[in-house]
Amino acid sequence: MREMVQIMLKGLLATFGLLGSLLAAPQLAAQNREVGRLYAENCAGCHGRDLEGGQTSSMVDDVWKYGADDASIARVIREGAESEGMPPWKGMLSESEIRAMVVFIREKGEQARQRAAKVPKPLDDQPVRSREHTFRLRSVAENLATPWSLAFLPDGRMLVTELPGNLRFIEGGKVSAPVAGTPRVRAQGQGGLMEVALHPGYATNGWVYLSFAEAGANDQTRDGGMTVVVRGRIRDHRWVEEQTIFRAPLWSYRPGGVHFGSRFVFDDTGHLFFPIGERGHMQDAQDLSRPNGKVHRLFDDGRIPPDNPFVGVSNAMASIWSYGHRNPQGLARHPVTGELWSTEHGPRGGDELNLVRKGLNYGWPIITYGMNYNGTPITSLTEKEGLEQPVLHWTPSIAVCGIAFYQGDKFPRWKHHLFVTALAQEELRRLVLDGHRVVEQEVLFKNIGRVRHVASGPDGFVYVVFNKPDRVARLEPVSE
Ligand code: HEC
Structure with missing residues (x-):
């Protein structure tokens, strides 16, 4: 048994x-x-x-x-x-x-x-052959501390912001002392003094616009910060006549040092567009009562345009133009169509190029092509009804930052191409658009510093803002 x-x-x-x-x-x-x-x-x-x-x-x-x-x-x-x-x-x-x-x-x-791959890593002044043009890179200004953005003055000088909080002139390769009296910034992490741009009517009105990270002022928000936009004039090397264009309510300030967004675009009809990153609070991007994770649109003096999409919507900020953004650090207006294009720094994977349109939801963090930096997932959803798809996403991430449409005539075959910068991948890219599609991408150079921003200079050169090493340089054509 x-x-x-x-x-x-x-x-x-x-x-x-x-x-x-x-x-x-x-x-x-x-x-x-x-x-x-x-x-x-x-x-x-x-x-x-x-x-x-x-x-x-x-x-x-x-x-x-x-x-x-x-x-x-x-x-x-x-x-x-x-x-x-x-x-x-x-x-x-x-x-x-x-x-x-x-x-x-x-x-x-x-x-x-x-x-x-063999991607050019150009030494200064050495010709680089690219698909459409041969160029060389030439330093314009060094001795800068984390330069962030550039603006071109009608007299040939430039204004440059440095993240720790200084605004300086660049003239003939020399960097000036800081302009006195600019706003006090919260210089922590990715925040500080960020964007600078001239009003389209600067020649007559003298307005210079700045964005910066500001610290909250009371106990509740002691460690908080948010992006603020001001304008002012520069007289005798001093920042004067400052006016606030955008300052969010103090309760909305968020702790931490990430995702302030920040670029400016003016249109032809008196509006100013600017993004604010979600400040590391991803759910805020979907919350219309909060300023972070949005692209905003105001009149150039800070008033709310009555045709903004959320005017009159209860519990929504009337300055919001679009939402569901993570950290847009590139914003540019197409020189022909006037459309607003933006690059958005994604998580690990999922950097985006977006066509930013009125009232739409760009999906962060409900949909994304990326995952968390530590390799854990965010979501399986890359698309969903009612949420906008990016025109393009970069997976893996390039750490996309500032963008500019080329509008000069020194590089005729680059006319209206979109230049895209990358921090971690240390790249300058050239994108060719056909309507709302990207039909070509070229890495023009790589591995010579974090590329923070790019601008199409009024002189036809392509200006590039580098971090580590910190400098401004420009692409000049070399005759073939
Ligand atoms: C027991 C062995 C084995 C393991 C474990 C395994 N794979 Fe595979 N995988 C294969 C084989 C064999 C093929 C090729 C099938 C063929 O040739 O038709 C393959 C094919 C693939 C392909 C398709 C490749 C192509 O050319 O289209 C992917 C993607 C893939 N595996 C991912 C994974 C991932 C991710 C894991 C872990 C979660 C994994 N595999 C684990 C054996 C394995």
Whole structure:
């Protein structure tokens, strides 16, 4: 009797053992669900530590048997290709982890491409051949501290902002002493003195616009900060006659040092557009009672235009033009169509180029092509009804910053192309638009400093603001 039980037990164990091992393949090993760990513990055994394809296909060679687009890669991870030996991961990886895995695969692919590619790393004054023009880079001003933005004065001088809080002139390669009396800034993290621009009627009215991070003033908001916009005039090297154009209520100030946005665009009809980043509080981007995570539109004197989309909507700020933005740090008006274009610094993956239109929701953080910096997912959703898609997204991120449409005549084949800067990837890119599509992208140079901003100079040169090393330089044509 005892023997029979033992035999039965053995049989049961054998059956269950076999079933168990069938069911157990694959089993998710990772406890920590950061995407790099998930990959290392579950995929690297077959695909190689660097995705180079140990036992099976490489994921960094740009060859995709099951389709090259994000959706196809996500599908093969989810469903597997079991007859070929690729296990399905649905049920073990959540949809948002599968999205994070796609971002991770894209990052590794880009790293491999960059190791193989020859992108120009120009030394000053050396000709660089690009697709349309040969140019050289020439320093315009050095001895700056984290320069942020530039404005061109009619007399040939420039104004430059430095993030720690100074506004200076650049004249003939020399950098002036700071203009006295400019606003006191909260210089912390990404905040400080940021944008500078001249009113379109500057020649007659003398207005200079500045944006800066301001500290909150009472206990509740002691460590808080928010972006403020002012205008003033410069007389005898002093900032005078300051007027507030935009200052949010104190209760809305947010602690932390990230995501202040900040560029200015004036249109032909007396409006000023400017973005404010979500200040690291991503849900605020969807909250219309708060200023952060929005593009705003005001009259150039700060009044609210009556045709703004949220005028009269209860609990909404009337200055809001569009919302659902993370950290737009590039804003430019198309020289022909007048449309407003913006670049938005994304999370890890998911930097965006957007066409900014009245009243629309750009989706952050409900939809995004990126994941958290620590490799954990944000969401699996990259699109959703009622939320705007970017015109383009960069995954992996390039750390996109300022942008400018080229409007000069020194580089005729670049006319109206969109120049895009990148901090982490240290790039200047040239984008060709066809209507609302990007039809060409070229990296003009790389790895010579963080590229903070770009501007189309009235003299036809392309001006570039670098951080680390801090300087302003310009692209000049070289005759071929
Ligand atoms: C047991 C081995 C094994 C493991 C573990 C594995 N894969 Fe695969 N994977 C394969 C094989 C084999 C193929 C190729 C199938 C083919 O050639 O048809 C493949 C194909 C793929 C493809 C499609 C490649 C293409 O060319 O289209 C992707 C994407 C992929 N795997 C991702 C992953 C990810 C992400 C993980 C971890 C979550 C993973 N794989 C884990 C074996 C594995």
